[in-house]
Amino acid sequence: MNHDIEGQVSKSRFHGLWALTNRELKKWYQQPFVFVMGIIQPILWLALLGKALNLGAIIPSDIPGVSQSAIMLSTFGTTDYFSFMAMGMVAFTTVFTTAFTGMSVVWDKRLGFMNKVLSTPVSRTSIILAKVLASSIRAIFQAAIVALVAFALGLVTGTNFAWWSIFGVFAIVFLLSVGLASLFTALTLRTTRMEMPQAIFQLITLPLMFASSAYFPIDKMPSWLQAIASVNPISYTIDAVRRLMIFSDGFGPLPMDFAFVGVFAVVVTAICVMLSWRYLNR
Numbered sequence: 001m002n003h004d005i006e007g008q009v010s011k012s013r014f015h016g017l018w019a020l021t022n023r024e025l026k027k028w029y030q031q032p033f034v035f036v037m038g039i040i041q042p043i044l045w046l047a048l049l050g051k052a053l054n055l056g057a058i059i060p061s062d063i064p065g066v067s068q069s070a071i072m073l074s075t076f077g078t079t080d081y082f083s084f085m086a087m088g089m090v091a092f093t094t095v096f097t098t099a100f101t102g103m104s105v106v107w108d109k110r111l112g113f114m115n116k117v118l119s120t121p122v123s124r125t126s127i128i129l130a131k132v133l134a135s136s137i138r139a140i141f142q143a144a145i146v147a148l149v150a151f152a153l154g155l156v157t158g159t160n161f162a163w164w165s166i167f168g169v170f171a172i173v174f175l176l177s178v179g180l181a182s183l184f185t186a187l188t189l190r191t192t193r194m195e196m197p198q199a200i201f202q203l204i205t206l207p208l209m210f211a212s213s214a215y216f217p218i219d220k221m222p223s224w225l226q227a228i229a230s231v232n233p234i235s236y237t238i239d240a241v242r243r244l245m246i247f248s249d250g251f252g253p254l255p256m257d258f259a260f261v262g263v264f265a266v267v268v269t270a271i272c273v274m275l276s277w278r279y280l281n282r
Helices: 002-011 015-029 032-052 068-076 081-110 113-118 124-152 165-186 195-210 223-229 233-245 254-279
Strands: none
Touching (some): 015 124, 032 124, 081 124, 081 165, 113 124, 124 165, 124 254, 165 233
């Protein structure tokens, strides 16, 4: 009978991957407080900063020949700054979500679960990919909630928007989440101290946010900051989300956005997996 059970389990090549992914997701949806804390920060940014920072009010409307709408449109690609920033937060919420992937690795080491998994036939690749996949699923779900909040607060869509745009947003958010989750995991593979992922999160989050197009167009930044923002995968993700949701000038750069973020996800995930073969030990 035992041989029959082993044979049934071994038929599925992805049995270990699914089991570990399901475990990671259970830790998430069985703890509503953790879920709420994961989305409360981007929602606060939307509700407070997004509505308070009314850039359109700064532009004078009583000067002949000056059009608020034209200036906003030429600067931000939309006449509503809240919509511009909201789509940036939809993409950037992945950073808040995926950063906890590294903490999960450290917790599993400290609690002894990692040793138990490493003593099973489950490969190190499956262990890493399970954490990355679970984190990416959480990021998509939380990005959807932030988008719904943005609609409730008055998001203005562009003529590019169509029903299939939602799937495009989910696809690019998933790719970015895979890359970032792999990055945070790779940075914490060798440590057992909780201070390390926390320090990494604090060090990386703000530079990633402000060295991207989350709040301001890249072409209006100082030249040195443009160089950084232009290689930031979050900038490409944000551009894709805005192009699908709020812009009205076509989809020209969209393939480049997906290609850049896709390559980033594949390369960083491959590096993370290879590092796990070397450093993920009992």
